[in-house]
Amino acid sequence: MSWRKEQRRAERGYHHGNLKEALLQAALGLIAEKGAAGFTFADAARMAGVSPAAPYRHFRDRDELLSSIAQRGFEQFEAALNAAWDDGRPDTLSAFERVGKAYLKFAREEPAFYSAMFESGLSIDINPALHAAGERAFGIIRAAAERLAALAPPGVARPPALMMALHIWSMSHGIASLFARGDGARRKLPMTAEDLLEAEVLIYLRGLGFSTERRKAPEDQKPAGSPSGPWGARST
Template identity: 45%
Template sequence: MARTPDTELSERRGYHHGNLREALLEAARRLIAERGPAGFTLSDAAKLAGVSPAAPYRHFKDREALLKEIAVQGFQALGRRLEAAARAGGPDGFLAMGRAYLAFAREEPAYYAAMFNTGHPGGGGSGDDPGFNALRQAVGRALGSSDPQRVTMAATLVFALTHGLASLAAPGSIAMPGGLDDPERMLDVGVHALLTGLGKAP
């Protein structure tokens, strides 16, 4: 009999291989991608991981703890992408970061949904967030400004624009049912207009 994807997941990452925590996180990401953050239970994650309903409590006290860990991992993964984009982007690092952000939202829908739809903080303007710090530095270079308040405001506006476009471009968006044809192009135009306006501001 052919093995199902769920069976393969259980065999590859299951509790009997000593990877219960990782198996539960992987199962939860799959369920979030399919059903959304509110569309599954801890028992559903356990079933998909191939373990008993009681097994998840070895690592997570409840479903919210599991979601929080996925959100934290998502912010860490996004931060790494943004930092890499900033380094590779040169003078236009902020544009490269915006495109990397859009790509992350498109390629990692489970992480993205957990990060911004479960109420768990972890980025987007935090002074301790490496991704936002890299964006702030790139925006400061683009503006030719070292004023921390001005640069932080500009970086926050760029983040807000990027996050808004990523949310509208997400499959199944209620606000934009037809999706966006070219969010990358819209981002480039919007960020250029935003930074040009801020650069002219007194």
């Protein structure tokens, strides 16, 4: 969502008496424009069209305002990951792949929330509700890793499921932060961010002894221009 749209939403929210929502939307607009560290409490008040003292009715300071935005972001993030995971249906690897794509999609479509969640410099312990929201979102990645761990070939050494979840989270987050953002911090990449994540996860799982090959559809059933290779990865 663009900064100007956020500004209009903030103004509408305050006009109807919802000062707290107006301040949240104003701060989101400022984050989209300047980053999570690029605005002050007074800037948010000015953007919402209220006096510098007005925000104190709802937020103790700028950090509390940011933590509220980050909490809302993690709640939306959790919902997106949970919908993608869909309890591992129709199979664990397909569902796991969807979770990775959902991670990248969130970073691309909600860059202001993403910045507040991961780049604000806030301690996640500043707000118990924020901490819980972050844990629930990570819990989906952990559940997926536990399901994958249960499929590990017998006799093959592998890290604990929690460590697998942290490894895969790190890969997803690194690619999202560098290549899948919806703001000016996105780096150029000679492939899609989804292809890059797919390849990294494929290499990781193969290293743990997982079989990642999928049945290939008959050539005459493939849509024109369909990518080929395991997990739909494009061959090079």
